[in-house]
Amino acid sequence: MPSGVRIGCGAGFAGDRLEPAVDLVERGELDTLVLECLGERTVAAAALRARDGSGPGYDPLLRRRLLPLLGPSARHGTRIVTNAGAADPLGAARMAAGLARDAGVSLRVAAVTGDDVLDRIDRSAPAWEDGLPLEAHGELVSANAYLGADALLPALRGGADVVVAGRAADPSLFLAPLLERLGWDPRDEHLTASGTLVGHLLECAGQVSGGYFADPGVKDVPDLANLGFPLAEVGADGSAVITKLPGTGGRVDTMTVAEQLTYEVTDPAAYLTPDVSLDLTGVRMSPAGTDRVRVAGARGRARPDRLKASVGHRAGFRGEGEISYAGPGAAERARLAGEVAVERLGGRVRTRVDLIGDTSGGSGECRLRVAGIGPDRAGAEAVEEEVTALYTCGPAGGGGVRTRSTEVIGILSTTIGRDLVEPVTTYVGKGAQ
Template identity: 60%
Template sequence: MTTRIGSGAGFAGDRIEPAEDLLRRGGLDDLVLECLAERTIALGQQRRLADPRAGYDRRLPARFTRLLPLAVEHGVRVVTNMGAANPLEAGRVTRELLDGLGATATVAVITGDDVLAELDLDAPAWETGRPLREHGELVSANAYLGADAILPALEAGAQVVLTGRVADPSLFLAPLADRLGWDLADPSAAAAGTLVGHLLECAGQLTGGYFADPGHKDVPGLAELGFPFADVAADGTAVLGKLPGTGGVLNRATVCEQLLYEITDPGGYLTPDVTLDLYGVRVDEQGADRVRVRGAAGGPRPGELKVSVGYRAGSKVEAEISYAGPGAGARAALAGEIVTARLAGTALRPRVEVRGADDDCRLRVAAASHDIALLEAVGDEVEALYTNGPAGGGGVRVHLSEVIGIVSTLIPRARVRAGVTLLEAGRAGTAS
């Protein structure tokens, strides 16, 4: 018995066409769209504070408008973390899209990753060692849920599952466990599915996208890069592949690079589902764009979950002006000296740099602070260069934005309570 699972996105800005291709001719059982990162969800929380109906992945309507008709047509389940900071609203939007298609389907929304109210503010942040309360105003805290949060939704018959913060491999492990009858409490099964999920989670990275380095690691057809899928057997063995006629390459080298991607301890990689041991993994090419992987081992899952915490870290300004023609490099450098001198009496320590060639270059001045007035002064000084020298400046751009800082901590698993809300498309009713 095998099941085929595909990767339709590796980040929020990923292409849609490869996922469409997988749905049309991939013979998939499940498609996973991994679209969430630490900063992505913090910014989503920020948007939700301004608008209670916002906070989910802003590309969700565009992505699902193209993908859901194909998923319905071909009977493919879709699992995604595009719920971001507002999974319930993402679920409502998805139900509306399915209603518009005339489809009868169950949309499941996974909640419980938002643990801001449960945080121990005296807990240390990994990155700084300081208590969380010392980082200023906290705007988000999202625990990395595991496959056990998703599995009940699949067992309830959901055709589309939307989550917030879930560990990337868990998005794949849950549908694999459901299809293959795996017990998530079995470390060997959890390890096998987590290995597959880790390899597929970044989509085009596995098929040569991030691998490509001209002259060293050449990859053909990157403009038409295909995304990967895996045929997974009940014993956990998986054969990775990509569709014929798509660009990119899937071989032992691309798999091994992705295998080590973001792995801190290959013998004890902690996920919400398992402590993953990769030392016994075997990677064997089975033919063109076909690679077999097996041999992951697992230990007990951790008693704590990682939490990504967002906090208000002040604001930043980026101010630029261009110089062109003979002597442009010298004039841009002089402009930088002028701005540096003008800001010397402030608390700012701006970064000043000249980019480009000698006859066409751009001065960039950047600074960060909690003092908005100081940052506005940076933009004012760059704009003043128009008439206050040197000659020939133009194309000023000033961009001021808030900075959301990200730190990590741990929370006891028992303090995180996942939930499932079922939204019915094509028929009235909501259950939870």
């Protein structure tokens, strides 16, 4: 059993940078690299893409992420764990195995499925957001339970080099490799809490190394353009050091770690995950060298009886239009244009009007943005049409129109019984039998 493990985060959301992950694998001496790429709306959008055939059910950037990573990860013995499978983990795993085969790299790839519970969700269950039944919000397009580390462990114990899941909880992506490599008992609430703390600190990638933290003149961060993504050195006792690679931009200190510690935490004494109820109130942070912070003191209590589920529903259509005005009286003309557009729309959609740029009445440029949301696409397209018509229907001097309309996917939260969620591990590529 190793005395410690090095685990890094190469992505904190679907659109994150690609290069820092490669740097972590090449120089980080990592056991595991985690790519956390899934948000609530991300998986719902993926489900719609898969349904209408407009794109893959997995993260569209996953191919580009994996291409430069598979060779180095095989060479350095670094496993990759990701939730970028979104609504199609099996399809994503097959794609990854194909990339490895084409590159001449021998990797065992596993897909973890079972988070899709659209056919099992209780549609009469109340949504956390407003207490109304899920079914009262219109057509449901997705429902995904948050899988925990126990769903990922079989793939890791089965020797997978790449594990692709769907809606696995963010910290669980990190906890599972720690449980497997360090031989921790998942029933040990202290160690599970310690591993979950590490996952929570790393899960947003560059946030903890200074990215989202940066605020010029208040919280300065050096070389932000070359921000290094974080890694953790985790001991068998659950203690950990949060750090980043030398020579990268950003900063890791008690301030950046403390800010990430409280990120998205409603109750610091009971941060609920599929694996544990995490108590952060006793966490201690101390400097351990340049860009190194030691963390300890997480406590855990029994995991929740039910799993959180994220539910996507059709919530109407949004239309947007922008047009610019410049020169003397630009702001007054932009303001009048907005009033005309809203009057013409006549309440067909809920509207919002914004003036961007020089609104002081000077001679600079002022850009008008009109947005409207309604139950059907026709209302959204009406916003586009009315803003475009301002070219010649006044006021004077409008130009640079841009418009678009999109479907709005709403997100609701509820819970589902653990007995209704059945994770499955499927191997593809090398040793798929």
